[in-house]
Each structure stands twice: as C-alpha cells, then as structure tokens.
Amino acid sequence: MTDPVSTGNSPERDGGAPRKGGALSTLMKGGITSLNALGSIWVLFVMIIVNCDAFGRTVFNHPVEGVIEILELSIVGIVFLQLADATRVGRLTRSDGLMNLVLARAPGVGRFMGLLWEGLGILFMGLVLWGSVILLISSVKNNEYVGADGVFTFPEWPVKTVIVVGCLATLLQFAVFAVRYMRTQPSCTQDVADRLVHRSAEEI
Amino acid sequence: MTGVEIGIASVILIVLLIYAGLYITVALGLVSFIGVWIIRDNFDVAVSLLSLSVAGTVSHEVFATVPLFAMMGLIVSQAGLGKDIYDVANHVFYKIAGGLGIATVAANAVFASITGSSIASASVFTRISVPEMRRFGYTTRFSVGVVAGSSVLGMLIPPSAMLIIYAIVTEQSVGHMFLAGILPGIVLSIAYGVAILIMAYVAPKFVGGGNIEQGDEDWRNLTPRDVFMKLMPIVALVLIVLGGIYGGVVTPVEAGAAGSLAAMVIALWRRKMSWRGLWEVLVETGHITATILFLIVAASMYSRMLGMAALPTLFGEWLIGQGFGLVAIMVLYVALVIALGTIIDPASIILIVVPLFLGVMESFGSSIVWFGIITVVAAEIGLLTPPLGISCFVIKSTINDPSITLKDIFTGAFPFAVIMLLVLILLIAYPEISLVLT
DSSP states (O other): OOOTTOSSSOOOSOSSOSOOOOHHHHHHHHHHHHHHHHHHHHHHHHHHHHHHHHHHHHHSSOOOTTHHHHHHHHHHHHHHHHHHHHHHTTOSOOOOHHHHHHHHHOHHHHHHHHHHHHHHHHHHHHHHHHHHHHHHHHHHHTTOEEEETTTEEEESHHHHHHHHHHHHHHHHHHHHHHHHHHHSOOOOHHHHHHHHHHHHOOOO | OOHHHHHHHHHHHHHHHHHHTOOHHHHHHHHHHHHHHHHHTOHHHHHHHHHHHHHHTTOSGGGGHHHHHHHHHHHHHHTTHHHHHHHHHHHHHTTSTTHHHHHHHHHHHHHHTTOOOHHHHHHHHHHHHHHHHHHTTBOHHHHHHHHHHHHTHHHHSSSOHHHHHHHHHHTOOHHHHHHHHHHHHHHHHHHHHHHHHHHHHHOHHHHBOOOOSOOOOTTTTOOHHHHHHHHHHHHHHHIIIIIHHHTTSSOHHHHHHHHHHHHHHHHHHTTOOOHHHHHHHHHHHHHHHHHHHHHHHHHHHHHHHHHHHTHHHHHHHHHHHTTOOHHHHHHHHHHHHHHHHTTSOHHHHHHHHHHHHHHHHHHTTOOHHHHHHHHHHHHHHTTSSSSOOHHHHHHHHHHOOTTSOHHHHHHHHHHHHHHHHHHHHHHHHOTHHHHTTO
16 A cells, blocks of 8 residues: 655644644744654664674674764664654554543543643653753763763764754644644544554555 | 652552543653652752653663664565465465464464564554455454454564563563563464364354365465465564574674664565655654653653652562462452553553562562563553554554444454463463573
C-alpha cells in the first residue's frame, strides 16, 4: 500500500478540521518538520558510524575513535529533534479511551479535559525547558565536554542547545493543540492506529 | 504527610491521570516533580530532577538499540520478507486442520526474530494472512484472532523493544534479556499451534477452514530451491542479530546497526526500497525513538521520586511483612499488570510497575531476567484485551472493512489471550524456560 500524503511528513493530527490555522502555524509546522528531518538524517548517521566501528574493529583492527561518546550525544539529539514532530503527529503515548467516550457523550466536558491535558503538557515542558536552559548556561560557562582528554572530546553545549530547542518546539506544539481544542474536536484512538499502520506497513 | 504517603499518593494520581487521558510522559514527569517538590520542600531540587533526567537518562550507548532495531524492523516490513515467510509456512502446514492458522503463528514467530514490534507484526500479517485464510473458508473472527494473538510474539521473541526497555530500567544486559526471550517465545508459539489444532477439531464452527485440496497458490508447489531463496535473507538477518550477540562477537547496538544495514541491502537488492521509502523509514524510526525514550526519561523522573520517598524499599518490606510468599506476590503482580494492561500500553506498564516490585524480587533472590520475561508477557496480554488492545486496533484499521467490527477481533483474540495466560503461569512455575539460554 502507498500512503498518498507521505513526503516524510505524517498526516497532521486534526480530526478533519476545516481550518488549518494561519501563517504562524504553517511556520511552526515547517520548523518542527525541519527538526524532524535533521533527526532522521542523524538516525542514518548513527547506523553508519556504528557499522564503520564494528567492521573497522573486527576486520581492520582499527575502531572509530569516540563512537561511544558520539552515540551518547546522538541519542539525546535524536530524541529532542524528533519529540515535537512525534507530538505533532499524535505519537506521544496516551490512553484516550475514556476521553473519547466523554467527548462523544458530553463534548463540552471532553474538550475541557483535552484542553486541560494540553495545558499540563505546556506546564511540564515549560519546567523542563527552564531546567534545561540552566544546564545549557552552565555548560557554556564551564566549558563542559564529554570524552577522555587527549583521545576524543566534544563540547556539551551543542546537545544541550538541541534539548532546549526541542523542548521549546514541543511546548509550542502543545499550545497549538490547546488552541485547536478550543476550536474543534480532536482525533481519537482509531485515527492514531490508522497512522501507525500507514507508517509501518508499506508495500507488502 | 510522610515521604511514603506522598509516594503512594503520586502512584495513584499518575494512574488516575493516565486513565483520564493525560499524556503518560506528562503524568509521570509532572506528578514526580510535585512529589519531589513536597518531599524536599525545595522547588530548585524539583526542577533539577527534571532537567538532569532529560539530559542524563538516555545519554548512554545502550539506548541506540531502540532506533537501530526499530529501523531494522521497518526496513524488513518494506522488503516484503513477511510474505515470503508466510508462503513457506503455508507450504509446510496447509494440509493440517487449521493449517493456515498454524502457518500464521509460525510465520509470525520467524518474523518476530527480525522485528521488535507487535504493531509491525499485526499490520503486516493482517494484510498477508487474513485474506488468504478467509479465502479458504476460515471464519473472520478466527482469522483476525490468530493474527492478533500471534502478533504479540513480535515483542517477546528478540529483538524486542519491550525487552530493551526492561533491560534499561533494571540495568540488565540487553543481550541477556534477548536470549531469555527466545524459549518463552517458542513455547508460546507451540502452545498457539497446538491450541489451533485442538480448536479445529473441537470447535470447527469457530475456526472454519477445510477445502484446501485444490487451488493454484504459488505456495503449494514450492521447490526446495524456492524455499531456500525465500528463507535465506531471513536466516542471514537472524544470524547477524542473534548469532552475533550469542556468540559475543558484537554488542546489541552493533547487532542492531549491522541488522539494519543488512536489511537495507536485502531491500535494495529486491528493489523494494525507494528514496522515499528510506526517508519514511528514517522519520518513523525517529518518531518511535522519541516516543519510547522520552517515556523512559519521564519514567526515570518517576523512579527517582519513588526512591526519594523510599517507597520501593518500604513497599517490599511491607509485602514481606504481611507474610506474602513469592507465589502470592507473583499472583498479585500479574493481576495488577493485566489490569493495567486493559488500558495502558506495555512499555508504560513496565516503566510504572517494575520500579515498585524490583526490590521485592531482589529480596526473594529471584532472577531479574526471569521477572522481566514474566512482566513482558503479562503486559502483552493487554494488547489483546478490550477496551484498548492495541494489536486489535491496528488490525481493525489495517483491514479497512466495516463488516469486521472491533468486537469480532476481540472475540477472535480471546482464546489466544487465555493461552498467553496459561503460558505465563508455565513460565512463572518453570523459570528455567527463560533462564536456560542466558
């Protein structure tokens, strides 16, 4: 099967809402999918570098220096580059059975719940963002780095910056959802399952 | 309020918020934040709980197994290897009663050894084997039930995302967890196969089937060469992943990277991978990685909060003080996991429940590896049960046929959930099944 809308971007999380939002939301979507693209390329890079190291070590007895450090930084980088986009396409794990029931029986209450949950999402990401900015500042001030002196070192601040950017983008994405809850009804579990299938079962 | 009371209140609040529909990561992280803030009476400590978890938790080489095995599974699904395995399995089993059902289980078991996700298994085999089974007169309920039931093998037979998550939470070796999953996966597959055979004789109306003698399917007349050509890529991938880890030649991270690379070569060789296909695999890998690892970040906030509240230790002492033996605690534990499994996904269950019970298991001297297999199987039963059996939802949306209701799928999957429970009891009674290979 082929997914007609896939260009690397998964279908937007909205339950057929007629309004797509303005220039601001388009700009944000662009930003978030760019982060996602960067993270996707990084995944490929990780696969390649681990293979180079494994082959280099076993076949040529010559490992790639600093692979473990690169991996440690890469995983954090990939997670936070992708977090906002994973949130955007509705992949952040939740159990929305009860909420869908409430939305169907008492839409007003359901939408209030939805709004509340997105609000708590904003609050949580805000706290994480605050703490991460503090860590970023201290990593710049103290010239923190990973690795062993003289073998392989890499500064901490780039990955700390990625965390801050990723948290900010995710916070904004929760805000977009919150606005959408005020305007329209969101998707349900079945839609999430549909998307999972779109992603994982191409061209059997 | 004492620390313990705050800890208990937090656990209850987290479960309630998750039931009410809050994002699981947000529920874990935010409640833990408030818990630590109250226990330590210090806002800054609570903030640094969050930021240190975010920066530090996943900053370890072993977490690279998550994207690498996810990528391998996605590429393998694109490469059409599922269809090949199913053809061979049909060729072997089609003459037996319930044979296409048994073939689905067998194919799933093999497919599970190159993918780590039940969702991938469910969607791949819904497309491949449900139409084939219905064409040969198997009932719809049985057909979708077999696919749902056998899809859970994806997360039990290594490589498996759930085993990786458990290994990370409990600081066990991923390689050991993988090896421990092999025999339980095989036992569950055999139990499914035997049960299908019995059902075909005892409840033929539920199973359907028959009239298999004529037809011109290509899987009927496979030559040994065909079988070899269809199985060779799969055998190669299994050897790279499990052979490498078992032989100690490579680490799980390297096995994942090499497996992804080999799967990519196979997909390119069979002309099943376009640039767009590769891009979609990478994006999906990123989404899976972000979702799972951010969940692990939030779970580490939670377990640090529990630690500050001293809850796991006291909970363990309390359980033992009540005179509960290991058996009683296991019954309690499995019941709790299955109950949570009706509504929460397996990964979240592992992250919420395991930190509470780990100390108790250690004080009984039980194997943490064995406990992991029990946890994963118990949590996976929830994939098949209403109201939120993820595997059943995936089948429903893949099949795209309004005449097949979710109720049909849950009904068809029910016997398989029961078999899982029986196998789970077997695994609890005989820890050697999980431990003999490790």
